[in-house]
Amino acid sequence: GDSVTQMEGPVTLSEEAFLTINCTYTATGYPSLFWYVQYPGEGLQLLLKATKADDKGSNKGFEATYRKETTSFHLEKGSVQVSDSAVYFCALSDSAGGFKTIFGAGTRLFVKA
Amino acid sequence: NAGVTQTPKFQVLKTGQSMTLQCAQDMNHEYMSWYRQDPGMGLRLIHYSVGAGITDQGEVPNGYNVSRSTTEDFPLRLLSAAPSQTSVYFCASSPQGAAGYTFGSGTRLTVV
Numbered sequence: 001g002d003s004v005t006q007m008e009g010p011v012t013l014s015e016e017a018f019l020t021i022n023c024t025y026t027a028t029g030y031p032s033l034f035w036y037v038q039y040p041g042e043g044l045q046l047l048l049k050a051t052k053a054d055d056k057g058s059n060k061g062f063e064a065t066y067r068k069e070t071t072s073f074h075l076e077k078g079s080v081q082v083s084d085s086a087v088y089f090c091a092l093s094d095s096a097g098g099f100k101t102i103f104g105a106g107t108r109l110f111v112k113a
Numbered sequence: 114n115a116g117v118t119q120t121p122k123f124q125v126l127k128t129g130q131s132m133t134l135q136c137a138q139d140m141n142h143e144y145m146s147w148y149r150q151d152p153g154m155g156l157r158l159i160h161y162s163v164g165a166g167i168t169d170q171g172e173v174p175n176g177y178n179v180s181r182s183t184t185e186d187f188p189l190r191l192l193s194a195a196p197s198q199t200s201v202y203f204c205a206s207s208p209q210g211a212a213g214y215t216f217g218s219g220t221r222l223t224v225v
Contacts, residue, residue: 032210032211036214042218043117043203043205043219044156044214045216046215049211049212049213089156093211095210095211098161098163099163099209099210100161100169100171101146101158101205101207102158102172103148103155103156103157103158104155105153105155
């Protein structure tokens with residue numbers, strides 16, 4: 001079945017550092033890929049998405065590129081802020097799986113001032 | 114717009130009790146899903162629906178029932194609560210499969 005694997009956290013960075021959170025996937029068809037963010041005590045919010053190979057999703061300084069050849073969708077940000085501290089989830093939605101959306105385990109990010 | 118509304122926000126049940134978690138959305142979204150979130154396990158799909166009258170099982174459906182009689186509402190029923198169902202439950206909706214979900218704020222359920 002479909003699955004999403006994320007790098008384990010927590011990830012701890014200093015403010016203005018470069019962020020990468022790795023995400024790889026397994027899917028039967030041609031999935032759409034997503035990154036969600038969850039702040040403490042809240043539900044998840046869609047951060048960015050990409051629907052086909054080589055698409056780049058971007059939002060609030062975060063970027064991720066859909067790499068079909070490596071089945072990856074790594075999240076990057078050039079300069080993190082304390083306010084970026086949250087849990088980040090990679091997810092996929094596959095038409096071959098009836099568009100069920102499957103999530104990775106999440107990666108917690110701490111940013112120190 | 115209210116978005117996705119979940120009630121209640123907190124609930125404590127005794128083992129063996131039943132209850133319904135409510136979920137309503139006002140965005141006319143066809144797709145709706147229920148997830149549970151447990152520490153270190155991310156979100157696991159319980160049940161989902163691609164439209165009124167259509168539901169299907171996700172990864173962890175045992176012990177839960179759903180129905181979708183209207184586009185707006187997607188209640189989740191716990192048939193006989195067990196301590197293993199202690200979790201945070203999220204409802205989410207989407208206009209279509211590749212659009213991404215809008216999440217509710219969650220229901221924290223404790224089964225004692």
